Amino acid sequence: MGTRGDAYPLGLCIALCLGSTVAQTDIIQGTTEDCNNHMLCPENAKCVNNTHYTCLDGYQSHGNRFFTDITEICDDINECLGLSPPDCGRYANCINRDGSYYCSCIDGYESSSGKANFMNASENTCQDIDECQRNATICEPHGTCINMPGSYMCKCSGGFRKSQKDPSKICTDIDECHKNPGICGPKATCINTNGHYWCECQAGYVLSTRNSSMCEAPSINCSAEFEGIKATCRNFNLQGKWSSRSSSFCSFFNSTLDILMSTCRDGSAALSLEEATLRFSALLNSTSLSDGGDKGDMGLALTVLLQSVELAALATALLSPERRTQNMTTESMAVQTRLVTGNCSRDSEVFTLRAHEETMDVPCDTVTRAATQAGLGAAAFISYSNLDSIISARRLSEGNLPAGGKLEKSHLNSRVVSGAVGDGRPIHLSRPANFTLRHRQAKKEEEEALCVYWKVEAQSGSWSPDGCTGVHTNSTHTTCSCDHLSSFAVLMAPTTVTESYPLTIITYVGLxxxxxxxxxxxxxxxxxxxxxxxxxxxxxxxxxxxxxxxxxxxxxxxxxxxxxxxxxxxxxxxxxxxxxxxxxxxxxxxxxxxxxxxxxxxxxxxxxxxxxxxxxxxxxxxxxxxxxxxxxxxxxxxxxxxxxxxxxxxxxxxxxxxxxxxxxxxxx
Structure with a gap:
């Protein structure tokens, strides 16, 4: 009994399984002709016979494969997430869709075959898209496109950075002035521009030659001017060419150049106009220049002195840009300097500089064209108190004038004055400068006033009328118009042409x-x-x-x-x-x-x-x-x-x- 009892359930199970298999076989063997009510098939399902249904390919039911309940739901099968997902290959993604799937290249890649969708890796032809070549302006403005696998990167140009506040802009300007307030230093104003910045020096200052972003007071290079004269002085001394009375001239040269070098030296040690003028005045009051010596010694010494004072005056004017006009008067000289910043307001504007009783009228554009730095120029006017008496009484007649003619018989009758602009080098003026000089003695009727300048030749010099003409003369003053700047004076020469009295009588009677x-x-x-x-x-x-x-x-x-x-x-x-x-x-x-x-x-x-x-x-x-x-x-x-x-x-x-x-x- 036990054996039979145990065998009965097993046999029953086998019978049920065989019966189910036969039933499913009968369902599968059914034809669509048996589906008279196929319009009532569930969504995403198909009719097997009038009583059974099954889900379409790519869909699955919650229960058996075949079902009779028309309310059964057929869900989509996500092939991409299955146990054995499709192999789409490199740089491609599997994308599920209702009842099926497809493969597509990922972002930044495209199919070289032109086929957008495919089913397996054998059809994969995905390759990188060069966004930079396809759209050359993709990173503009102010950015450079760099292609990367599957993507690209925008690199901002110098002075720009990635924009975070404005999505419409890839690169935005970096405000260097706000980021670093002291970038231009204390004597300049920082002005931000698109992608850059620039420093604008305050009035009277120029860009530094050592740091292009810093401003400093301009300077004049004086060291190169008289190196040759130093060598000449040293050679003359070694070769014994100095006269017995003129050995003091070498010390005079050294003293003059020491003052000049101290004035032109960079930094806080530079001399002011007052200090430089006082030292030159003390040198003039010494006996070095008036002790005598050969005419060549005197000419060389006078040339060194005149040019040194001019350079020192210009250098001190540029070293104090906050002082537009400076004046200094000593026992031996009077100096006035003027600083010009920016452009002249009018082309016809003329500056008048005054020292003692003499004046110099110089056009503004002459100063700006001779500026040592852009937008900054200086003009200097010097009047010497007693230099005319030293060179007129002792040396003028001994060779400082060309032989013959009116100049040889003339004498100085005014103070010696000097005018200089820029860095002191001689320049030809587009418009003449006028000098009004007061006569030491009243001009006589039989005398002629000649305007002359100190012409430097072979490190010496002599008086010459070239380029200077007298535009007005009376008994007390002479106005000279010169097409260059240098040192000037008025010479009184006897009238060369005297009219014969009998000839005058004949002329008037005959006429x-x-x-x-x-x-x-x-x-x-x-x-x-x-x-x-x-x-x-x-x-x-x-x-x-x-x-x-x-x-x-x-x-x-x-x-x-x-x-x-x-x-x-x-x-x-x-x-x-x-x-x-x-x-x-x-x-x-x-x-x-x-x-x-x-x-x-x-x-x-x-x-x-x-x-x-x-x-x-x-x-x-x-x-x-x-x-x-x-x-x-x-x-x-x-x-x-x-x-x-x-x-x-x-x-x-x-x-x-x-x-x-x-x-x-x-x-x-």
Whole structure:
């Protein structure tokens, strides 16, 4: 019984399993023809027969594979998360979808075959996308694109950083001025710009040559100026070329250069204008310069002194940019300096510097063009109290002037003054500078005031008038106009041209008789109608021009008394004498035409001939020549001695040229 009892459940189980298998086989063997109610199939399922259903591929039910309940739910099978997920290959992701899946390249990669979706690794052709090449402006502005596997990176340019506050901007500017307030130092203002910054020096300061982001007071390199003179002094001493009385000149040179080097030295040890002036003044009061010596010794010593004081004055002006104007007066000299920052407000602006009773007028743009640093320039004016007496009484006549002529017989009659701009090197001025110097002694009528400057030659020097002219002179002052800056003085020279008294009498008597005869001729041509014709009309105009020219010649106007009046008289004389030659040319032309035609002149046509031909040429041609001459060289009218055309720059040819042409044409 026990055996049978135990075998019964087992047999029953086997029978049930076989029955279930047969039933499932019967369901599977069913056809769709048995599905008369297939419209009632659950979602994502299909009908096996009228009573059984199964989920579509890619879906699974919660219970058996085959079910009869139409409310059964078929859920999607996520193949990508299964126990055996699909192999999509490198740089690809498995993406599930309802009832299936597909493989797709990950972000930053794309299929080289052009097939966006695939099912397995054998179809994988994913490769990196070069975003930088595809979109060249992806990191702009202010960024550089760097491609990376599956991605890219934007590297910000210098002065920029990754933007965190503004997502619309990849790179944003770094405000260096705010980040580091002391980046430009105490004498400059930091100005932030897009991607950078720059330092703007305060007025009177310039960028440092040692640190481009720092500002400092400008300086002048003085050391190179007199190294050659030092060597010359040393060689002269070693070779015994110094005279027996001039050995003190070497110590004078050394003392001068020591002061200059102390003034130009960088740092807080530099001398101020007051200190430098006092030391130079003490040197001038010593006996070194006035002890004598050869003329070469004196010229070399004077050159060193003048240039050293100029450089020291400019250097001290630049070392104190907060002081625009500085003044210092000692027993031996007076100094005034002026600092110019920025551009001149007006091109015609002129600075006036004063020392003692002398003045220097220098254009502002001259100072700015000679600036040692951009936007900063200095001008210095020095007047020496007694330097003129030292060199005038002892050395001037012994060779410091060219031999012969007016300069050799002249004498100094003013203080020696010096003008300098920039770094002290000689420059040619686009517009002249004017110096007004007071005479030591009242100018005599028989003397001529000459403007001269100290011309440096071979480390020595001499007085020269080159480039300087006197624009105004009276008994107490002379104003000199010079096209360069250096050291200047006024020399008094005897008048070289003295008029002979008998010749003057003959001139005035002869011109008076000429005026009387010309007046009578003019009356005759005007009052005697019976002789009125073209020829007499030409004579009348010629006499009128000669009469006016002689009358103007006798007017007592001296060039130094009234320069403007003298220039006007010179211009009128130029015009009248040219008109005389023009009327003589017309008279010769008239005679030529008369002889060629061999007939009497038609009196009725004389008036028409004069109006249409004679007057326009006779008076118009001289007027045209004078107008062109005055426009080209307005300073050519009037000389230092006579109210006539200046011989400088060939201005006399404005008269001689037309006259020669008229004479040549008339003779032909």
């Amino acid at each position: 008076t008789l000429s005026l009387l005869c010309l007046f009578l001729a003019i009356l005759t041509f005007l009052l005697c109608r019976s002789i009125c014709n073209v020829s007499t009309s030409l004579h009348l105009q010629l006499c009128l021009c000669l009469f006016l020219a002689d009358l103007l010649f006798l007017i007592p106007v001296t060039p130094t008394g009234s320069q403007v009046a003298c220039a006007v008289i010179a211009g009128l004389l130029h015009y009248l004498f040219l008109a005389c030659f023009s009327w003589m040319f017309l008279e010769g032309l008239f005679l030529f035409l008369t002889v060629r035609n061999m007939k009497v002149v038609n009196y009725t046509s004389a008036c028409r001939f004069k109006k249409r031909f004679m007057y326009p040429f006779g008076y118009g041609f001289p007027a045209l020549v004078v107008a062109i001459s005055a426009a080209v060289n307005p300073d050519g009218y009037g000389t230092s001695k006579h109210c006539w055309l200046s011989p400088e720059r060939g201005f006399l040819w404005s008269f001689l040229g037309p006259v020669c042409v008229i004479i040549l044409v008339t003779d032909l």
